[in-house]
Ligand SMILES: Nc1nc2c(ncn2[C@@H]2O[C@H](COP(=O)(O)OP(=O)(O)OP(=O)(O)O)[C@@H](O)[C@H]2O)c(=O)[nH]1
């Protein structure tokens with residue numbers, strides 16, 4: 126797609142300062158088994174990964190800016206935000222699925238399953254990525270009392286805009302577009318079936334939702350490349366990558382604390398800094414629960430997510446220990462092989 130200026134893709138002076146000499150910048154629109162589709166000032170091109178960029182945590186993800194030398198991506202520029210998915214297994218590394226997202230649209234529907242608890246969870250994930258979240262509630266055309274649900278969700282999403290929309294009638298889409306300024310990057314998270322693809326298509330004004338066409342013709346599998354970074358008519362960019370649909374909570378409690386800013390503020394007023402909010406004297410959280418100023422379900426949800434973030438932390442620690450053991454083993458092997466050359 127020629128005719129796109131770098132700032133239209135989200136290029137900034139900070140990023141320019143980090144670009145190695147002699148390289149051109151490109152924004153990753155898709156990653157296919159170690160091959161990139163990147164958007165540059167000159168249009169779209171494919172790029173291979175230089176050695177050292179094959180790591181899941183530090184190698185390029187959709188939304189990343191890479192430094193290009195011809196057809197080779199030689200570096201990933203510093204990220205302003207990152208969404209990670211922790212792969213299964215105690216020692217497997219976190220994989221970055223999207224990077225440099227400014228706004229996370231936490232998408233849920235105005236009809237169906239009770240939604241507040243899962244929205245809380247996605248908000249914690251969003252905050253811990255480094256991006257700013259907004260809640261988008263879809264299917265407004267099917268909901269008999271939109272303001273009531275919006276108000277209810279708003280109570281448990283302190284400091285976050287809550288926007289009702291209908292991808293069918295177009296109602297509310299303008300308010301969502303207003304969150305996506307030219308050059309700004311948004312991404313969607315939310316459970317299956319709430320209308321993320323419909324919202325992406327409505328925002329783009331055409332069908333852009335991810336399609337994966339895999340055929341097997343006896344010579345191996347071929348995946349047709351569909352971009353996962355879309356330019357919207359208003360100048361914003363939308364990342365719609367399948368990986369965003371399987372996000373886990375990251376290994377830090379900050380995201381949880383931001384999603385539960387009201388509860389965290391209460392907890393700051395407890396008498397003891399290490400208060401476990403159970404039976405401690407002077408516990409401000411227990412007092413708020415007793416006085417009916419804190420919803421017990423929200424309290425339970427906060428505890429659960431904190432515990433989950435903590436478990437992730439332990440897992441990351443276990444991984445770090447395993448990596449250190451592997452490093453030492455390799456070092457010892459090398460020492461045995463070449464006793465005089467190491468160190
Ligand atoms: N009435 C109404 N239906 C909607 C709206 N948005 C989505 N739908 C319908 O809800 C269903 C699910 O929508 P999708 O856009 O596929 O949902 P999704 O979140 O992308 O689902 P996954 O791809 O499974 O993650 C489809 O039948 C849509 O037509 C809306 O605003 N109003």
Ligand SMILES: [Zn+2]
Nearest residue numbers: 395400402408
């Ligand atoms: Zn307490």
